Amino acid sequence: MAAPILTASGVSKRFGPVQALQNVAFHVAPGEVHALLGINGAGKSTFIKILSGIIQKDGGQITVGGEEVHFRTPEDAIRAGIATVQQHPELVPDMTGLDNIFLGRESARRGLFSRIDQRGLERRAKALLSRFPVALDLTLEVGRMSAVEREAVAILQAIAGENTRVLILDEPTSTLTDIEREDLFALMGLLKAQGIAIIYITHQLEEVFAIADSFSIFRNGTCVARMTVDEAKAGRVSLADLMLGEAIGDIFPPRAATAPGDAVLEVGALCLQGDFDGISLTARKGEVLGIFGLVGSGCDELAKAIFGVTPPDSGTLRLRGQVVRLTSPRAALDAGVFLVPGDRRTEGLVLSRAALFNVPLANLRRAAAGRWSLRRRRMQGDARALTGDVALHPPSLTTPASGFSGGNQQKIVLAKGLYSQADVYIFVEPTVGVDIGARAKIYALMRQLSRDAAVIVISSDCDEVHGVADRTLALHKGRQVEPVSGVFSRDALLMAGIMGEVAQ
Structure with missing residues (x-):
């Protein structure tokens, strides 16, 4: 050379x-x-x-x-x-x-x-x-x-x-x-x-x-x-x-050993003109639901419709059995739904502000603890504990989010989600720009959250969806594709997302 x-x-x-x-x-x-x-x-x-x-x-x-x-x-x-x-x-x-x-x-x-x-x-x-x-x-x-x-x-x-x-x-x-x-x-x-x-x-x-x-x-x-x-x-x-510096083994945690619990989120015949049509799904406590779809499949739009960013044209949403209308992200957060967006820089963070500012944003009631003003010392303690849980590096609460690597910016968004104490967590492209070690930790976090909440993982990475989820479906050009037998193999899931076909 x-x-x-x-x-x-x-x-x-x-x-x-x-x-x-x-x-x-x-x-x-x-x-x-x-x-x-x-x-x-x-x-x-x-x-x-x-x-x-x-x-x-x-x-x-x-x-x-x-x-x-x-x-x-x-x-x-x-x-x-x-x-x-x-x-x-x-x-x-x-x-x-x-x-x-x-x-x-x-x-x-x-x-x-x-x-x-x-x-x-x-x-x-x-x-x-x-x-x-x-x-x-x-x-x-x-x-x-x-x-x-x-x-x-x-x-x-x-x-x-x-x-x-x-x-x-x-x-x-x-x-x-x-x-x-x-x-x-x-x-x-x-x-x-x-x-x-x-x-x-x-x-x-x-x-x-x-x-x-x-x-x-x-x-x-x-x-x-x-x-x-x-x-x-x-x-x-x-x-x-x-x-x-050590053997990592399988980055995906074991799937749920017990049957899933009650339905937390039910989506019925949800439609948004030009993006998706007739989407129906159920997310239950105790399991991770995976949705695979390529760019243009309608996956990102579906997540934002559930979260109230773009309210759907028709269809129903039920949370814990009650029909709800989530017309804004604020309404979704108040109802107990948290979205980890696919674009963390423009949709998930205030880049010019520190982790201490970003982490409590989704649950200011918790930060205020019933008072008229934020309890800074308590907020600081909570933020420090949660950024520790997601292994933020360096572990600084005062560095602007823009000063962190992409993977660590994602960790701040995850800490923000933990602070929200939601009943439904929707992860969109959760590991883009994240190293393999941090990916394993994020997947373990999803599994941990699923014990007490409904977790939905939406990704264009078929291996990610198949590896982390207990149950999967695919979106292809806005149309829902589900397995005939109830469970997709990895190759069948890939085919469903790419071609819109179910392998027989």
């Missing part, structure tokens, strides 16, 4: 009492896809932010192309040839793909009154697509694009400069379907062929063997392992065990 284009040695970073990175060594070569792995809080995000110029290292050395570099701003990193696509790319949905790619670089001249050269932008886009030919209509507004098309725009935006030598992709497949994932891998292949080094962060461990040449594993702020994918295959290395 060629000499490394980027190296790091002895890189360290501390945040107050927390040693986030300690003497990290790392390197990646031109045209190499290198997976960066580790559980949430292992130091991956801190390391990537240092490489991207977002934060500065405390010590150590970084070289690009054999020359030592010091990044004080993201612009410094870009000038050195390091481009980053964050887990949630910041694109302007009302602007076209073309305008997003060259946003801030519309003119060769700088200044307040510099003119946008539209024809020049089109020529530059044509040249860019000649290097990386992807099927992408850049005249389309980003808000109307699919998830993989938006990811492609973000990547083209990142590499639009002439000197990009290293591309960092942070959880790029977290919202993609299997087919869209393959499209992204094809684009990564084009980048690799052009000699661009790719640092690939993912929690989907099967992707490492599908796309990467090599990988590094971070644990507790240090790089504890580095090897090629071929070496890992030959040695039958368990990536999960390396990440955790």
Whole structure:
């Protein structure tokens, strides 16, 4: 393999009492896809932010192309040839793909009154697509694009400069379907062929063997392992065990050993025009109900209809046998229904506020304890206990939610759900961006909650639904698909969600 284009040695970073990175060594070569792995809080995000110029290292050395570099701003990193696509790319949905790619670089001249050269932008886009030919209509507004098309725009935006030598992709497949994932891998292949080094962060461990040449594993702020994918295959290395430092075993807890209890939530012939039609289901205490469906199946819309975000056009909801009309999330929370949304950043958290603010939001009556004002000391004690239950890392109640990794943001949402003390918990895509160790803890939490509440898990990950649920059904293009025999096998559930058919 060629000499490394980027190296790091002895890189360290501390945040107050927390040693986030300690003497990290790392390197990646031109045209190499290198997976960066580790559980949430292992130091991956801190390391990537240092490489991207977002934060500065405390010590150590970084070289690009054999020359030592010091990044004080993201612009410094870009000038050195390091481009980053964050887990949630910041694109302007009302602007076209073309305008997003060259946003801030519309003119060769700088200044307040510099003119946008539209024809020049089109020529530059044509040249860019000649290097990386992807099927992408850049005249389309980003808000109307699919998830993989938006990811492609973000990547083209990142590499639009002439000197990009290293591309960092942070959880790029977290919202993609299997087919869209393959499209992204094809684009990564084009980048690799052009000699661009790719640092690939993912929690989907099967992707490492599908796309990467090599990988590094971070644990507790240090790089504890580095090897090629071929070496890992030959040695039958368990990536999960390396990440955790111990054998993990089966990440799914045992299913309920006893028969489920009384019905808590009953959904009858629920309809929402254009999204789903005639959905009927029962969620019982003592079991986990799983619903599998791909993007566009109506799963997310169903969850939001039950939670009162978008009230259905027709149908009934019963809670503990009583008909209810949940016309808002506030009404749902008051009735004892809690939703862990699929998009935690925009629907689950106030990112600018700390965990101490976010956790009690769903149950302010509990936070006030019958008084006219919030009881801060009690609220703080409860929040500390609940964030401990979900293993928030670092265990800070005062850090803004935006300062945590995606997986730890999800843990704050889960703590918020525990604080709500609900009778019905609906989890939508509960483990997106969550490492395998934290996933096991989340599944165990679901099982624990199901002892006293009804739990519904809605996901586009068939293995997740089948692994964690006692009973399953599928949604396909807004239509409910149930097993003939009462229980879906894993393959039959997958077929039901993809094709809308029940295997005979």
